[in-house]
Amino acid sequence: MKTRLSALAILAALAPLPALAHPHIFAEARLEVVADDTGAITELRNVWRFDELFSSSVMLDFDKNSDLKLDPDELAEVGKTVLESLAEYNYYTTITEDGKDIKVGKPDVIHADFKDGQLLMFFAVKPAEAMPLKGKMTFGVYDPSMYTAMDFAADTDMVTIGDKFSVCKQQVVRPDPDEVLAQNQSSLTDAFFNDPTGTDMSKMFATRLEVTC
Numbered sequence: 001m002k003t004r005l006s007a008l009a010i011l012a013a014l015a016p017l018p019a020l021a022h023p024h025i026f027a028e029a030r031l032e033v034v035a036d037d038t039g040a041i042t043e044l045r046n047v048w049r050f051d052e053l054f055s056s057s058v059m060l061d062f063d064k065n066s067d068l069k070l071d072p073d074e075l076a077e078v079g080k081t082v083l084e085s086l087a088e089y090n091y092y093t094t095i096t097e098d099g100k101d102i103k104v105g106k107p108d109v110i111h112a113d114f115k116d117g118q119l120l121m122f123f124a125v126k127p128a129e130a131m132p133l134k135g136k137m138t139f140g141v142y143d144p145s146m147y148t149a150m151d152f153a154a155d156t157d158m159v160t161i162g163d164k165f166s167v168c169k170q171q172v173v174r175p176d177p178d179e180v181l182a183q184n185q186s187s188l189t190d191a192f193f194n195d196p197t198g199t200d201m202s203k204m205f206a207t208r209l210e211v212t213c
Contacts (some may be wrong), residue, residue: 023149026051031152033139033209035162041131043124044093044104044139048150055119070114079110082121091125092143092150094203098135103128133164133213138173142206150206158209168213175205 032045050058062074070078086092087106095102104125111122131137139158141150152158155172 023146025054025148027148027150028157029141029150029152030157031139031141031159031209033158033160033211035133035160035164037162037164039133039164041127041133041137043126044095045124046091046093046122046141048121050119050121052117055114055117058119059114070112075112075114078112078119079121079123082112083107083110083123089144091123092141092148093125094138094140094142094206094208095127095131096136096138097131098137102131133168133211135213137211137213138208139211140203140206140208142203144203152207158207160209160211165211165213168211170209170211172207173210174207177205 028049030047033041034043034045036042058078059068059070062070062078064074065071083106090104091107093104095104105128107123107125109123113120113122141152143150152172158172160168160170
């Protein structure tokens with residue numbers, strides 16, 4: 001019997017080694033940060049579209065009836081696998097409030113689809129604690145293991161939704177790796193350069209949406 005390695009579990013289950021500390025999976029992402037009429041963050045909506053090579057591996061792993069497509073029940077299994085495997089990675093979501101890290105709750109469901117040879121996933125996460133629109137907040141999506149590259153192709157792929165954001169200043173920040181290294185040289189230890197996956201420093205290189213209210 002063929003040993004089946006869930007392709008989606010690669011996103012979280014592989015223990016990265018120093019030699020693997022660079023992307024092997026690529027995804028185009030969209031992030032929508034939503035605030036309600038009271039001026040509080042209610043959810044972060046995600047859309048991920050994966051590269052064709054990884055998508056093909058998912059097809060092979062989850063196409064149980066070998067009909068060369070993913071049926072609704074097979075797509076549901078993909079979503080269920082990701083729902084469980086990314087929990088320990090905070091669903092690749094990074095939120096800060098005045099420098100404080102904010103966790104997110106487990107999504108109700110992760111929807112999966114397969115179009116034009118690419119796997120897509122749609123889901124929403126909610127901050128694990130109340131987040132009123134005040135101070136400086138940042139929102140981003142990145143893989144701390146650096147195994148998966150999450151790319152926001154355009155600044156318009158990171159947006160806010162809700163009238164209360166009108167009083168806030170917003171900008172998409174795309175850190176320059178050379179500048180990050182230069183500015184943090186004293187705090188980037190040998191451990192980071194030998195195995196950046198073993199630290200939390202990789203988030204400094206991730207694209208983020210900054211909101212100041």
